[in-house]
Amino acid sequence: MHEEFKKIISYHQFENNVAAQQNILMDTVEWLCIMSWKSRQEGLLALEAECEELEAHERNILRVGMQLVIDGTDACNIKKYFKNRIRNARSKFEELMFRIIKTGLLSIQCGNNTRIMVLLIDSVIPDNMRKDNFIKDLFAKLELN
Secondary structure, three states, rough: OHHHHHHHHHHHHHHOOOOHHHHHHHHHHHHHHHHHHHHHHOOOOHHHHHHOOOOOOOOOOOHHHHHHHHOOOOHHHHHHHHHHHOOOOOEEEEEHHHHHHHHHHHHHHHOOHHHHHHHHHHHOHHHHHHOOOOOOHHHHHOOOO
């Protein structure tokens, strides 16, 4: 996993670079899987340290969303936050990333199995953005078989 995705504040800068988009997408999904597994093993509060590693910026949707989950924010309010961010997305890729992050974080919040979370996220990803064997490779990498 590349660590650069943790510093991304705005995804619209990658609008015309499909390879970069796929890498960012995969790294984000992998990170969400790791957070899902960790929260199921150690509880949501164990994610606090992981959240601190994300770029500290009020526009970092991954960090803000994770903090909302850790703080026990009601799912309805998290959905409202993401609905507003999705509506104001500056590019299709940014909108997609917001939807992926929303799906992953809500899945973590409700305690879904990591495999279920991946399937839910996969349902959001358009075919042209999905790498071949996306789920199979991710499950193998994270030993979720």
